[in-house]
Amino acid sequence: MNLQSIIVANSIGIAVLIILQISSYLVRQRKKPSDRIFTVMITLTSIACASETLSFIADGRSFVGAHVIAVITGTLTYAINVSVSYLWCIYVDLRLYKEKSRLKKYYSWLGLPTVFLLGGLVLNLKLGFLFSFDENNVYHREPLGYIYFVSVFLYLGFSVCVRYRYYKDSAKARFFPIWMFLLPIIIGTTAQFLVYGISLAWCSVALGLLGTYMSLQNELSYIDPLTQLYNRNYMDHVLADISRKGTHIGGVMIDIDFFKSINDMYGHSVGDEALISAAEIIRKSKPAKSIAVRFAGDEFIIITKAEHELELMNIDKSLRTQLNKFNTSGRSEYQLSFSVGKALFNGTNNIDSFLNEMDDNMYSEKKRKHCRSTA
Structure with missing residues (x-):
């Protein structure tokens, strides 16, 4: 040269x-x-x-x-x-x-x-x-x-x-x-x-x-800038791949209860802190080989390989344990509460049905909590 x-x-x-x-x-x-x-x-x-x-x-x-x-x-x-x-x-x-x-x-x-x-x-x-x-x-x-x-x-x-x-x-x-x-x-x-x-x-x-x-x-482009979890774009990419391969998975949808009251009482900056704290709890609760997604607003989803409902119940249990640790730690001026919905995808059912099932189960729990709070 x-x-x-x-x-x-x-x-x-x-x-x-x-x-x-x-x-x-x-x-x-x-x-x-x-x-x-x-x-x-x-x-x-x-x-x-x-x-x-x-x-x-x-x-x-x-x-x-x-x-x-x-x-x-x-x-x-x-x-x-x-x-x-x-x-x-x-x-x-x-x-x-x-x-x-x-x-x-x-x-x-x-x-x-x-x-x-x-x-x-x-x-x-x-x-x-x-x-x-x-x-x-x-x-x-x-x-x-x-x-x-x-x-x-x-x-x-x-x-x-x-x-x-x-x-x-x-x-x-x-x-x-x-x-x-x-x-x-x-x-x-x-x-x-x-x-x-x-x-x-x-x-x-x-x-x-x-x-x-x-x-x-x-x-x-695939990371939520606030919580540093994956965003919905990435979840759609993952679920499309799962649907194509017919992989058996489980999903856990998580919604923060009474999140609007946190924003109204403490302001949106504290509301952002609550979302970050919720993401941290979810990150600690999920299995090692799974993904956590900020689905929309104050809703999150964990996608994991699962064959049985018991595996999803273990995630639910882990979420409650980490949630209790956070609420008793005195780290914040607010308390966090989650409503959780679970569903299994067997490789043949529709992805939309899988998401809707999680959503319906989550809202059933949320409805019970809101009914108790107004009783």
């Missing part, structure tokens, strides 16, 4: 990243840790695209400052290489588990190889055991320099293991197609690993980040 092609490839990468940075502005306003990590990866990748281009421009040249530029840009590119790989692992974990507590538990030790490799780059400035330059300022990759490429694949492999473990233990929707990020990088990095003189790695990282952002947008 000649210099002109290298400049074009990395310029495309920078252009993609600039567009990505602008497009993700609203997402970044959420100020979630995963969004911050994603922004850092975009920034570092942009720097790497520019740095690598400069390193090729300086390679084998003898103009004033060429050697200094070559050394600095080469070191910077190696450093960003391993740093972005490590940050990607953190990003994957935050996107999936959404728990900052896991970072200290698992990723402090996972960062030790990165610290070690960054230290190696500092030593390389003096010893030249990773990469070096001859008297003509021509770059030479030393055998130990391949460790940095290997580290990238190890970190990427670790992220795949994290994703596999998560989806094995969870029924969450697979909005995070990790291979959209990994495949371009694997192809580009492998090519650059095998043949010095081509520049595809950082442009491929830019494309991978773009694919990741697209998957994030897909996820946001």
Whole structure:
């Protein structure tokens, strides 16, 4: 690959990243840790695209400052290489588990190889055991320099293991197609690993980040922004798939009793807090491999694999237990109460009938409570 092609490839990468940075502005306003990590990866990748281009421009040249530029840009590119790989692992974990507590538990030790490799780059400035330059300022990759490429694949492999473990233990929707990020990088990095003189790695990282952002947008379209449960659009998608496959499932519809009185007495901001609290109770009550949906307003649905009514009764029991814990905790100035309706889908009956049965059963309980409250 000649210099002109290298400049074009990395310029495309920078252009993609600039567009990505602008497009993700609203997402970044959420100020979630995963969004911050994603922004850092975009920034570092942009720097790497520019740095690598400069390193090729300086390679084998003898103009004033060429050697200094070559050394600095080469070191910077190696450093960003391993740093972005490590940050990607953190990003994957935050996107999936959404728990900052896991970072200290698992990723402090996972960062030790990165610290070690960054230290190696500092030593390389003096010893030249990773990469070096001859008297003509021509770059030479030393055998130990391949460790940095290997580290990238190890970190990427670790992220795949994290994703596999998560989806094995969870029924969450697979909005995070990790291979959209990994495949371009694997192809580009492998090519650059095998043949010095081509520049595809950082442009491929830019494309991978773009694919990741697209998957994030897909996820946001299926998540209720207030409760962070799935929304009705996603439930319709799931139920259509279930109907097509004829899968046996159970459904539990939940409605917050006297929700209007909470809004009237305490205001809509407290009403929103009540919805968030209800979602938290439902999330804690549902089986591991099931989905919880904000169906409409103050109505929620749990969809789970089930063959018998007893399985749905256990969910109902769990809901009552978590509800009692919330009401006796003194966390809020209001009390929550649920009306619950259950139904089974045997794979042959109509999805609308399944939803209507849940709705009818739920309203039967709600009607009894309202009758008692006015008696």
